[in-house]
Amino acid sequence: MKKFGKWAAGIVITLVLLIIIAVSYVTLALPSVGEPENIKIAITPQRIARGAYLANHVTLCTDCHSQRDWSKKIGPIAADKLGAGGDDFDAGANVPGSIYVPNITPFNLKSWTDGELFRALTTGERKDGSAIFPMMPWPNFAQMDREDLYSIIAYIRTLHPIATKPYPARQLDFPTNILVNVMPQPATLGKIPPVSDTVNYGKYLVTSASCQFCHSQSVRGTLVPGMEFAGGVKFQLGNGYVTTANITPDKNTGIGNWTEQAFVKHFKSYTDGSRKDEKAVSVMPWYDYSGMTETDLKAIYTYLRTVKPVNNKVASL
Secondary structure (H helix, E strand, C coil), rough: CCHHHHHHHHHHHHHHHHHHHHHHHHCCCCCCCCCCCCCCCCCHHHHHHCCCCCCCCCCCCCHHCCCCCCCCCCEEEEEHHHCCCCCCCCCCCCEEEEHHHHHHHHHHHHHCCCCHHHHHHHHHHHHCECCCCCCHHEEEEHHCCCHHHHHHHHHHCCCCCCCCCCCCCCCCCCHHHHHHHHHCCCCCEEEECCCCCHHHHHHHHHHHHCCCHCCCCCEEEEEEECCCCCCEEEEECCCCEECCCCCCCCCCCCCCCCCHHHHHHHHHHCCCCCCCCCCCCCCCCCCHHCCCCCCHHHHHHHHHCCCCCCCCCCEEE
């Protein structure tokens, strides 16, 4: 019996040591996606214009990395906070913990090389080698065209520097605080499809805009199979919650009965003045997305018509 006890104790001690070694490896040796590229991105007028369009109206870098004024309808970005970061994303935004988004103006990024920014955007590894929780949808950015990513970086370099004090450090719940280190992965860059290839071009835009992030339910960061784009994700806003819409082509609960014209008009209604008396508050950054071209909005509509219809009655678009 004593021999058995010693044997069992030995197994327990071995398992504990293996766990300690594994946790130490994950927390100390990872992430490890490789050194940042040695690149220098030329800041041209063309790249600045393209980057401004993407960062403000498609990938919405400036929306998450700015502070929105929730005293106003739809929570527009505060004019003097563009890129300054500081918003706290927590359980109310389906984050397992608390993350203050960083300042992405040149004030905070002046010491970052273009290669370090490119690595962060496409692999989820920061300048200091730490992991970026995929609340910033770098897995989607990793599928974008290299030139589009270069344009975003060029544009960010031109933002007005806004001095801010260091924000509170990220606090992730266990075990996410350990597992986050295994998340960063090497990028698998894509190419922009021809605009004439409407479906694939629309898919590229939907991926770049990370529409599924808000419109697909997930459990601990993993998408619920079969519920892609079916909505139902809850976000806390003030003392209540708002629920994201089903944007699958289901005719009863999604956008299956929407025409292309109605879809485009709905987005554009946030810039043409027709919604000036809008009272509803939404986490959906309508004013940002309304800046997309009609061609791009039509492509998004066309692609969404190809995804699997899901009957899931939630908030309407």
